[in-house]
Amino acid sequence: MTLPRIPRRQRPAFAASIFERALFDCLAYRQFGREQVEQVLRFFGTPSPVCVYCGTDKVSRWDHLVALRNGGETVLGNLVPSCGSCDDSKAEKGFELWMRSDTKCSPTTRKISDIEARITRLKEYAAHFGYVPTPLAERLTPSQALQLEELRSRLRQLRKDAEALITSYCPPECGLQEADTAANSAAAPVTLRVPVSG
Numbered sequence: 574m575t576l577p578r579i580p581r582r583q584r585p586a587f588a589a590s591i592f593e594r595a596l597f598d599c600l601a602y603r604q605f606g607r608e609q610v611e612q613v614l615r616f617f618g619t620p621s622p623v624c625v626y627c628g629t630d631k632v633s634r635w636d637h638l639v640a641l642r643n644g645g646e647t648v649l650g651n652l653v654p655s656c657g658s659c660d661d662s663k664a665e666k667g668f669e670l671w672m673r674s675d676t677k678c679s680p681t682t683r684k685i686s687d688i689e690a691r692i693t694r695l696k697e698y699a700a701h702f703g704y705v706p707t708p709l710a711e712r713l714t715p716s717q718a719l720q721l722e723e724l725r726s727r728l729r730q731l732r733k734d735a736e737a738l739i740t741s742y743c744p745p746e747c748g749l750q751e752a753d754t755a756a757n758s759a760a761a762p763v764t765l766r767v768p769v770s771g
């Protein structure tokens with residue numbers, strides 16, 4: 574019997590990163606639909622998508638070669654089919670450095686073959702569609718750039734304030750965080766712990 578996964582505790586840091594991602598996403602040019610998807614598949618020469626980083630056919634995401642936060646946009650030449658493992662491991666790193674790095678789950682760590690050939694092909698992909706990322710500083714007016722920095726600074730503060738409230742309610746020694754992990758591990762009994770009030 575497979576039971577649904579026990580919900581993980583959501584942390585303010587996670588919420589803040591989603592908010593920040595949404596900001597960068599909405600400040601980036603987007604033109605990527607069915608037509609572009611077909612062009613990507615034609616370029617990589619596969620009838621169904623395979624992960625451009627490791628070659629698996631368990632593709633579940635479209636990854637930005639240049640991350641949104643680093644000035645990447647949602648367009649042909651920057652979006653590539655990826656598996657979840659590669660996308661999570663790469664995060665916002667440059668693809669070339671990450672592929673050769675010993676980051677957990679990188680293609681090098683997983684001993685994927687032809688890494689250099691894959692890197693060359695990815696560079697050809699960006700060049701073929703003439704994609705060059707436009708740094709955010711060039712897309713925004715100085716006043717907009719300032720507003721963005723102010724928002725990010727307020728978000729950092731909000732996150733700190735939220736963490737402080739949580740810590741005062743449940744200090745680290747109350748062990749509630751460990752209970753999250755244990756509850757999701759195989760066959761672990763679910764123990765409800767009472768938070769120590771501060």
Ligand SMILES: [Zn+2]
Binds near residue numbers: 625
């Ligand atoms: Zn992959």
